[in-house]
Amino acid sequence: MSIQTPTSPERGDFIREIVAADVRAGRTETVVTRFPPEPNGYLHIGHAKSICLNFGIANEFGGRCHLRFDDTNPEKEEQEFIDAIEADVRWLGFDWGEHLHFASDYFEQLYAWAVDLVRAGLAYVDDLSADEIREHRGTLTEPGMNSPWRERPIEESLDLFARMRAGEFPNGTRVLRARIDMAAPNINLRDPVLYRIVHAAHPRTGDAWCVYPTYDFAHGQSDAIEGVTHSICTLEFEIHRPLYDWFIENLPVPSRPRQYEFARLYLTYTVLSKRVLLRLVNEGHVRGWDDPRMPTISGLRRRGFPAEGIRDFAAMIGVAKSDSVVEVGMLEHAARDVLNRTAARRFAVLDPLRVVIEDYPEGQVEEMEVANNPEDPSAGMRKVPFTREVWIEREDFMEEPPAKFFRLAPGREVRLRSAYFVTCREVVKDAAGEILELRCTHDPATRGGSAPDGRRPKATLHWISAGHAMPAEVRLYDYLFSRPDPGADGRDLFADLNPDSETVLQGALVEPALADVPAGETVQFERLGYFTPDPDSTSGHLVFNRTLTLRDTWARLQAQGRHDTA
């Protein structure tokens, strides 16, 4: 069950208002929704919006939400996707209880209803080819033409349909069509196809069938069978609603579901098209469906995004009917908000620079007490070893610091977090001028990180004892696409791929406590951002993925070129 951000059922989005009104008017006793993925790919953040909507409504109204796979096209669907989808929905925090369903569970009933339609003169077997059907369909502005088989005797259609099921005909030779109106302005009503012949093994029903219902014929009836009261889908199905209703009205279904449509999610710097995601995976642009750069649920999980942050994001963006593009920044905000509250703080140095504290006793090791999470005192403290030689971040030192650079510089004193104040006395370089190490001194009176005389350095740095540091690989991630609107204006989508979306750092060093971060946990590397162990990580070779950076005023100033080198 989720901890959805509370929304007043009376004053939520337009769908919640409809549900609330239906409940109030007694049109439904129990609210039943469903999340209906086709198992032909992995779930992405757009699906998360739908999942949160459907399960959220069911939870809020004390109803239930089914997980139903729309598995009516065996040529594209796979068990792998079914398994991954179940795992992703569960990870997001939702529970379908006993209600795991498949459209394929209803194939027999659906077939029987198709036969009913034929008997009623409302459907017929058409011998036209796919091309001929298209030619007969007409265009957006011209009506279609009736198929020559439209008036074929009911008995003949019945016989042919039975033989289609029996496997007597090859793919594409015949279809079952509804008999509605070839001149309907809504093209979906121009005798839509109900059944097609597909000789292919189905992940669930194997080769029990060689005729499969289309989405239009399967979806609403599946809803009706399950007692779904509110069938919520995205806008592109709006035009299908008259057909959805037509089936419900012309078939002896056990309940009367209603379809409602909302705008699907679009995100800047992101592509949410299964077709494109599939290509990114198949063409090797990413490490797989769960690549940390992918907008898939599994990718976000591997990246270290908390499920709660994704739920919060869904609540934040709302539900409406106008097409819109949400800034990824909102997703990031939602994730940071959760992570700031919950992530344990740790020290890690991505690009190490050696600091020798000349006046610190050689061989001495002090266990410094460091807060695990200043936002959450209950997270407690940990001990971090401090010695004469420590690593700091190379970018935390500048030999000739510009005006607004507050960190370490020659002669300047800074705080090593929860340890000591140190002052840079000397910069040691090699023949090429590359900085090898910094020679510093410390103030013993500042042990623990604060000075008795109350002086306060402008900067606090994270650090790692040289003798205790553990090597780690760190993978830095940026947007997969370098433009907010990938592929817009006719550009090739793949030309918009960000060449720097992944940067692998091999020389990072982390504090000992980072050796055993459990999989699935995201921690904060102080001052750097949030990181999570990658599945590739082993005790012998630590690997961390950067989930997000922290908000960084200095970086922003630099990017704006607002600092001068004075």
Next chain:
RNA sequence: UGGCGCGUGGCCCAACGGUAAGGCACCUGACUCUGGAUCAGGGGAUUUCAGGUUCGAAUCCUGACGCGCCAGCCA
């Protein structure tokens, strides 16, 4: 030129005839042992446009314009 939808600050979204709310982003200040977080404040909207109804319109009506979706035996 057919049908179905949709147009509210940079972005998302509310307002249900009574005079534009909130979030994200942005800017400023305070505070700070993370240049993080937090707190306080700020800028920014003649609600696509034009008519009409009304004492009063983002809300209702008409028209225009713009955008999205539909001509799979995909979902």
